Amino acid sequence: MKKIKVLCSLLPVLLLGGCWSRTEISDxxxxxxxxxxxxxKGEIGLLTQIVVPExxxxxxxxxxxxxxxxxxxxxxxxxxxxxxxxxxxxSDKEIYLSHNLILLISEEMAKEGIYPxxxxxxxxxxxxxxxxxxxxxxxxxxxxxxxxETFQIPATYIASLxxxxxxxxxxxxxxxxxxxxxxxxxxxxxxxPIVTIDKTSEPTSLKVTSTAVFKDDKMIGKLxxxxxxxxxxxxDHINRGEITTELDGNIFSARINSxxxxxxxxxxxxxxxxxxxxxxxxxxxxxxxYGYITADNIGxxxxxxxxxxxxxxxxxxxxxxxxxxxxxxxxxxxYRTDFKAWNRLEDKxxxxxxxxxxDVNINISIxxxxxxxxxxxxxxx
Amino acid sequence: MTALKIKERDFTIAMICFLQGSTxxxxxxxxxxxxxxxxxxxxxxxxxLPLIWVYSALATTFSGKSLCGINxxxxxxxxxxxxxxxxxxxxxxxxxxxxxNIGSFFSDYIMPETPKAVFFIMIIVVCSFAVxxxxxxxxxxxxxxxxxxxxxxxVNILLxxxxxxxxxxxxxxxxxxxxxxxxVHTVVTMPFGEVVVFLMFxxxxxxxxxxxxxxxxxxxxxxxxxxIIRDISVLGVAMSIVSVPSYEALRLIDIxxxxxxxxxxxxxxxxxxxxxxxxxxxxxIVEGIAEVAGTKDYKHQVxxxxxxxICFAVLxxxxxxxxxxxxxxxxxxxxTPFTIILPIATLITAKLRRLKTV
Numbered sequence: 001m002k003k004i005k006v007l008c009s010l011l012p013v014l015l016l017g018g019c020w021s022r023t024e025i026s027d028x029x030x031x032x033x034x035x036x037x038x039x040x041k042g043e044i045g046l047l048t049q050i051v052v053p054e055x056x057x058x059x060x061x062x063x064x065x066x067x068x069x070x071x072x073x074x075x076x077x078x079x080x081x082x083x084x085x086x087x088x089x090x091s092d093k094e095i096y097l098s099h100n101l102i103l104l105i106s107e108e109m110a111k112e113g114i115y116p117x118x119x120x121x122x123x124x125x126x127x128x129x130x131x132x133x134x135x136x137x138x139x140x141x142x143x144x145x146x147x148x149e150t151f152q153i154p155a156t157y158i159a160s161l162x163x164x165x166x167x168x169x170x171x172x173x174x175x176x177x178x179x180x181x182x183x184x185x186x187x188x189x190x191x192x193p194i195v196t197i198d199k200t201s202e203p204t205s206l207k208v209t210s211t212a213v214f215k216d217d218k219m220i221g222k223l224x225x226x227x228x229x230x231x232x233x234x235x236d237h238i239n240r241g242e243i244t245t246e247l248d249g250n251i252f253s254a255r256i257n258s259x260x261x262x263x264x265x266x267x268x269x270x271x272x273x274x275x276x277x278x279x280x281x282x283x284x285x286x287x288x289x290y291g292y293i294t295a296d297n298i299g300x301x302x303x304x305x306x307x308x309x310x311x312x313x314x315x316x317x318x319x320x321x322x323x324x325x326x327x328x329x330x331x332x333x334x335y336r337t338d339f340k341a342w343n344r345l346e347d348k349x350x351x352x353x354x355x356x357x358x359d360v361n362i363n364i365s366i367x368x369x370x371x372x373x374x375x376x377x378x379x380x381x
Numbered sequence: 382m383t384a385l386k387i388k389e390r391d392f393t394i395a396m397i398c399f400l401q402g403s404t405x406x407x408x409x410x411x412x413x414x415x416x417x418x419x420x421x422x423x424x425x426x427x428x429x430l431p432l433i434w435v436y437s438a439l440a441t442t443f444s445g446k447s448l449c450g451i452n453x454x455x456x457x458x459x460x461x462x463x464x465x466x467x468x469x470x471x472x473x474x475x476x477x478x479x480x481x482n483i484g485s486f487f488s489d490y491i492m493p494e495t496p497k498a499v500f501f502i503m504i505i506v507v508c509s510f511a512v513x514x515x516x517x518x519x520x521x522x523x524x525x526x527x528x529x530x531x532x533x534x535x536v537n538i539l540l541x542x543x544x545x546x547x548x549x550x551x552x553x554x555x556x557x558x559x560x561x562x563x564x565v566h567t568v569v570t571m572p573f574g575e576v577v578v579f580l581m582f583x584x585x586x587x588x589x590x591x592x593x594x595x596x597x598x599x600x601x602x603x604x605x606x607x608x609i610i611r612d613i614s615v616l617g618v619a620m621s622i623v624s625v626p627s628y629e630a631l632r633l634i635d636i637x638x639x640x641x642x643x644x645x646x647x648x649x650x651x652x653x654x655x656x657x658x659x660x661x662x663x664x665x666i667v668e669g670i671a672e673v674a675g676t677k678d679y680k681h682q683v684x685x686x687x688x689x690x691i692c693f694a695v696l697x698x699x700x701x702x703x704x705x706x707x708x709x710x711x712x713x714x715x716x717t718p719f720t721i722i723l724p725i726a727t728l729i730t731a732k733l734r735r736l737k738t739v
Binding site: 337 | 489490493502506548551552555616617618619621622623629632633635
């Protein structure tokens with residue numbers, strides 16, 4: 001009798017423990033990338049890139065896996081949520097966003113504001129906050145069809161470009177968490193890399209050569225790769241990269257081995273705000289064809305590199321000041337150091353930012369000059 | 382004389398688990414203060430210490446009596462029973478809140494199509510079995526469960542190390558003063574003051590109860606503080622907009638694309654610790670009812686109580702948003718009499734009337 005009772009009480013566990021939300025993997029459309037643009041009707045054109053698992057990882061002509069490893073589903077919709085449902089209907093399977101890597105936004109849409117799209121991304125329980133953001137000038141249908149030798153799925157290709165950016169200092173990759181953090185903080189600017197199709201290469205490839213500047217959630221301009229680096233120097237985002245400078249007709253090229261920026265904001269009694277940035281950079285010399293660098297004039301070379309970095313920084317700073325976009329996070333720095341001062345100055349911040357004094361001190365150390373000490377051209381003289 | 386069934390060590394560990402079962406509730410004081418949520422947590426620990434002294438003083442003054450027994454000695458038989466009934470209702474309320482919380486978490490994040498009631502039923506059925514086997518056995522389990530959870534918390538802090546940004550903690554004290562008061566009130570009554578429930582079991586605990594109470598509270602509360610600090614250092618201002626900060630933070634773990642999507646680990650933690658919390662509360666409810674009603678055996682009412690908890694949990698809140706609103710703004714006032722006013726009043730009355738048990 002007792003056993004029957006126990007069994008009876010276990011029965012609901014067995015019945016209810018059955019997986020309600022269970023879905024077979026073959027019934028899911030696994031989305032790797034989402035792209036949005038403004039269509040002709042002024043609504044949203046939504047492209048979802050869905051992976052075809054059986055075709056991934058197999059070479060062509062390998063029997064079964066001869067097809068494309070992805071399909072793109074394009075739908076028109078008023079809102080992203082609606083579009084996802086339509087995409088699900090088109091693909092005949094349930095849209096599964098958990099593996100999504102990127103959100104690619106067309107330039108036109110970025111100019112109108114991307115918050116409505118981010119709201120969907122953040123609300124959706126399947127998605128993480130580390131979805132990478134990209135802006136594109138190209139048609140999203142074209143760009144989501146470019147693959148490379150190593151990446152069969154365009155979305156993973158684009159995501160890998162974002163990861164590479166962090167390593168070669170060609171721009172800053174930005175995920176949803178970082179972007180909304182910028183929106184929640186006091187500074188009003190943010191950067192998102194722009195990915196474009198490189199038609200000159202064969203086969204066609206993708207590249208990131210510029211960065212979109214956002215004020216709040218609207219794109220207001222673009223920066224070239226060098227200009228972006230001007231921001232990254234001040235933001236302590238430089239990891240690797242190449243830098244070139246000229247001195248007495250010699251062209252020097254160096255690899256940035258590491259760089260560290262310490263930034264501090266000061267406010268004096270008269271509410272005058274200034275910023276001081278100390279940059280420590282380690283360089284490996286990669287080009288010095290006349291063997292110019294010696295113990296005597298290494299200081300001059302260092303100075304030339306320092307000037308080069310300064311000119312990169314100040315060129316971008318001027319541009320940002322003119323557009324009153326604080327992509328550096330100076331406002332948030334001030335808020336963190338002295339929130340009372342910030343509360344006083346908040347209304348005047350645009351003017352303060354425009355005339356903000358930024359003092360840059362650069363300390364360069366040239367760690368090595370490569371495997372040769374002297375130049376052949378000099379030896380032959 | 383009642384048998385001393387619980388060891389001091391198990392008592393302490395059970396309290397740590399009980400407090401960790403409240404980590405899902407950090408959202409109740411986070412949105413107000415955003416990145417400064419650690420301040421009320423720290424202040425709350427300091428301000429709860431006197432309360433812990435009051436609880437353990439009650440337990441030692443009236444050794445051999447549970448909370449219900451104490452009420453009857455101090456306030457007389459009739460008033461004591463009424464106050465005990467109020468306490469039991471309070472315990473039911475926080476049990477329902479915890480059940481609702483863990484159930485909602487599962488149905489929101491892990492199995493969205495499954496009705497919440499399914500999770501409530503599954504949790505309460507498991508807890509009912511535990512309760513029927515007795516509080517001493519629940520507390521004995523604590524050690525194993527705590528070891529598992531501690532390891533996983535340490536590991537995930539290490540895995541998140543590269544996402545930690547200490548600048549996220551600045552500036553401090555930038556909000557209005559009243560918001561700190563509100564948050565401290567919430568944190569003292571909501572997770573910390575809830576340890577008043579352990580007064581139901583002090584009379585069957587051996588060893589030094591004061592030490593057990595203090596250690597259990599301090600370690601448990603500090604572990605909540607560590608988890609809050611971890612979440613702030615990873616999420617920063619975004620802490621104020623996400624629904625479950627711990628879960629959202631752990632979702633960001635990504636070590637070279639290899640070690641990623643391990644957030645399911647935190648749901649293990651949440652289940653384990655919620656199980657401990659709900660079981661302890663559940664036990665307190667049924668033992669309390671048995672004591673007030675004057676019956677010796679409580680086992681026959683376990684299932685009935687379970688059904689009531691499930692029904693309350695189903696009817697309680699329509700959506701998570703309502704629950705957060707309730708937890709943030711109202712629950713603290715409901716809990717204040719039970720966690721702060723009544724214990725202090727009981728102790729003062731006892732001292733004035735020179736009441737104690739031998």
